Amino acid sequence: xxxxxxxxxxxxxxxxxxxxxxxxxxxxxxxxxxxxxxxxxxxxxxxxxxxxxxxxxxxxxxxxxxxxxxxxxxxxxxxxxxxxxxx
Amino acid sequence: xxxxxxxxxxxxxxxxxxxxxxxxxxxxxxxxxxxxxxxxxxxxxxxxxxxxxxxxxxxxxxxxxxxxxxxxxxxxxxxxxxxxxxxxxxxxxxxxxxxxxxxxxxxxxxxxxxxxxxxxxxxxxxxxxxxxxxxxxxxxxxxxxxxxxxxxxxxxxxxxxxxxxxxxxxxxxxxxxxxxxxxxxxxxxxxxxxxxxxxxxxxxxxxxxxxxxxxxxxxxxxxxxxxxxxxxxxxxxxxxxxxxxxxxxxxxxxxxxxxxxxxxxxxxxxxxxxxxxxxxxxxxxxxxxxxxxxxxxxxxxxxxxxxxxxxxxxxxxxxxxxxxxxxxxxxxxxxxxxxxxxxxxxxxxxxxxxxxxxxxxxxxxxxxxxxxxxxxxxxxxxxxxxxxxxxxxxxxxxxxxxxxxxxxx
Numbered sequence: 001x002x003x004x005x006x007x008x009x010x011x012x013x014x015x016x017x018x019x020x021x022x023x024x025x026x027x028x029x030x031x032x033x034x035x036x037x038x039x040x041x042x043x044x045x046x047x048x049x050x051x052x053x054x055x056x057x058x059x060x061x062x063x064x065x066x067x068x069x070x071x072x073x074x075x076x077x078x079x080x081x082x083x084x085x086x087x
Numbered sequence: 088x089x090x091x092x093x094x095x096x097x098x099x100x101x102x103x104x105x106x107x108x109x110x111x112x113x114x115x116x117x118x119x120x121x122x123x124x125x126x127x128x129x130x131x132x133x134x135x136x137x138x139x140x141x142x143x144x145x146x147x148x149x150x151x152x153x154x155x156x157x158x159x160x161x162x163x164x165x166x167x168x169x170x171x172x173x174x175x176x177x178x179x180x181x182x183x184x185x186x187x188x189x190x191x192x193x194x195x196x197x198x199x200x201x202x203x204x205x206x207x208x209x210x211x212x213x214x215x216x217x218x219x220x221x222x223x224x225x226x227x228x229x230x231x232x233x234x235x236x237x238x239x240x241x242x243x244x245x246x247x248x249x250x251x252x253x254x255x256x257x258x259x260x261x262x263x264x265x266x267x268x269x270x271x272x273x274x275x276x277x278x279x280x281x282x283x284x285x286x287x288x289x290x291x292x293x294x295x296x297x298x299x300x301x302x303x304x305x306x307x308x309x310x311x312x313x314x315x316x317x318x319x320x321x322x323x324x325x326x327x328x329x330x331x332x333x334x335x336x337x338x339x340x341x342x343x344x345x346x347x348x349x350x351x352x353x354x355x356x357x358x359x360x361x362x363x364x365x366x367x368x369x370x371x372x373x374x375x376x377x378x379x380x381x382x383x384x385x386x387x388x389x390x391x392x393x394x395x396x397x398x399x400x401x402x403x404x405x406x407x408x409x410x411x412x413x414x415x416x417x418x419x420x421x422x423x424x425x426x427x428x429x430x431x432x433x434x435x436x437x438x439x440x441x442x443x444x445x446x447x448x449x450x451x452x453x454x455x456x457x458x459x460x461x462x463x464x465x466x467x468x469x470x471x472x473x474x475x476x477x478x479x480x481x482x483x484x485x486x487x488x489x490x491x492x493x494x495x496x
Contacts, residue, residue: 019152036153043220051217058216 006053006080007073013052014072017044027070035069042066055079090267094495096340097178097328098435099171101164101279103140103321103422107171111432112439115421115447116468120305122319122423131284136291137301140321140423141282154238157224159198160281162234164324164428169235169275172328176340178273180240187272189243191262192232192279192326193254194427199283201225231279231324243271251482252390253351254278255325255430256490260349262329263490272334277431279324286426287320293359295394296320308393308424309451310417311402311459315393321423325431344438347475348377348491354481360396361481366404370477373489377475381409384491385473386446388437390480391417392424393451401479402459409463416465420450430480434490437476441494444471 001009011025020035031037037045046058053076057063066072100107103121104114114121121140128137147155147163155163169192173183182188201222208217224230229247236245244265248257255278262276280286290296297317300307309315335342350372354365374381387405391398405415418433425432440446448465455464474494481487 038153040156040220047217047219056216 001080003077006077009052010049010072010076013048014045017048025069027068027073029069030067031069032067049076053080055083091269092332093263093266093329093346094332094335095327095343095346095438095492096330096335097172097174097176098343098438099168099175099326100323100432100435101142101145101168102323102425102432103142105143106145106167108435108439112436115418115436116445118421118450120421120450121321122304122307124301124304128284128287131288134284134288134291135298136287136296138297138304138307138319139282139287140319142322150238154234156221158234159201159225159230160322161194161198161279161324162225162231164281164322165192165231165235165279165326166238168277168324168326169239172275172326173239176328178328183273184240184242186242188241189245189262189265189271189274190232190236190241191246191248191258191265191274191276192235193248193250193258194228194231194278194280195249195251195254197226197228197230198281199285200281235275241275250486251484252424252426252429253480253482253486253488254427255432256434256478256480256488257351257430259327259329259346259431259434260351260488260490263346263349266329266331273328273330275326275328277324277326278427278429280322280426280428282320282322290318290320297393306451308419310389310391310393310419310449311398311455311462311464312393312452313454313456315395315398315456317394318392319423321425323425323428323432325428325435327431327435342495344441344492344494346490347493348373348375348379349489350376351486351488354485354487356485358485359483361400361485361487363400363403363407365487366401366479366481367407369487370404370408370479370489373477373491377491379475379491381413383473384409384413384475384477385471386437386440386476387413387415388433388476388478389415389417392419397481398456399458401481402462406460406462411461411463413463414446414465414469415462416447416449418447420452430478430488434478434492437478438492441471441474441476446471
């Protein structure tokens with residue numbers, strides 16, 4: 001998958017789960033203040049990403065530092081690339 | 088201690104006929120049935136019934152996702168019905184959020200659909216890793232009450248009675264008592280439930296589900312009829328806004344009826360089959376609470392689900408207390424049995440009967456079963472002769488409840 005394909009899959013998965021408008025999902029959008037998510041949503045966000053990409057990230061400290069959509073994009077791309085290198 | 092008088096100032100319904108009290112009452116007046124074939128029930132091994140009364144597809148998306156994410160259908164029904172009740176009462180947001188408004192809304196159990204969803208996934212590998220955080224809020228027993236309170240920002244007491252088919256009636260009774268005691272100024276109250284094949288299965292296992300009219304769904308259930316063959320499961324929500332009479336008068340609210348009596352009791356003679364004696368005791372206690380004699384009641388809205396034994400016990404009890412002078416009908420023939428919602432939905436319809444001065448007969452009652460006692464069965468619409476009515480609801484587990492309301496017009 002290219003980085004762009006990863007970003008698109010993240011955005012469509014989150015848009016479906018949290019009923020977000022794709023137009024609002026700019027990279028700099030803050031999950032909490034701009035997109036209206038909260039701590040419960042963050043738990044489900046992890047499950048959605050795990051389901052979409054087939055990896056386990058729940059215990060990773062970096063997940064707790066996610067604030068913007070770009071944080072998610074970067075985190076998932078890094079995770080995917082890291083898994084590809086160790087495969 | 089003096090008790091406050093309690094009145095109904097708002098009502099809301101989501102029924103198998105659709106959204107709204109008007110929709111419900113119009114269908115009842117027209118004598119329609121909401122029961123239909125549900126062929127997908129054939130997919131369940133051992134389940135013989137193929138009929139149910141389901142809420143037509145509705146758009147829950149008018150409820151913001153923030154609140155809707157913790158809701159299964161039963162909570163969506165309860166929220167939409169609550170919205171209608173609050174609107175009819177003309178209550179302002181600041182008033183229902185002032186801490187003196189509470190919620191008493193129950194369901195039979197939490198969402199079976201959500202429970203099924205969880206366990207279907209869990210048993211793949213016995214892992215919790217895919218469990219969404221909001222699933223629990225749909226499964227918990229107080230899901231409807233909590234979701235209503237959160238959606239509307241209600242901060243008074245929160246009750247979630249759970250007594251199967253007596254839930255809706257109990258919720259209204261407990262809410263009325265909270266207001267009468269001065270603990271709350273108003274209460275949103277009632278019952279809600281959503282259909283799941285296992286609910287129908289519960290009755291089928293006990294030989295109490297209707298299975299003989301699968302090809303003629305509109306002819307079942309048949310309360311008090313000689314050819315009745317059991318319960319038809321339904322779903323929905325019936326929510327009432329109760330207020331102290333003083334509070335309602337102070338804000339010039341429309342008063343639909345007064346809740347004048349309530350009783351609920353345990354019938355320990357059988358966990359499955361009601362006894363006429365305990366039903367008489369319950370109805371008499373509700374009338375005593377209201378300070379009314381049986382002759383002052385103008386209508387009995389029966390629980391009558393069309394089971395063999397339940398209808399006989401209730402019919403005998405009504406005949407023993409009221410004789411054959413008080414008109415009796417059951418609305419299960421139109422609506423099916425909406426479980427926890429049945430008590431409050433039928434109470435709402437009964438209040439509408441008082442308001443319109445028109446009593447609705449039992450649908451599908453063609454040949455009254457003499458075993459159900461010599462009752463004044465309503466076979467056609469009749470004018471309401473007296474302003475007070477008594478409503479019964481009974482539940483598996485041996486729970487009886489009766490409520491008495493009176494028109495104030």
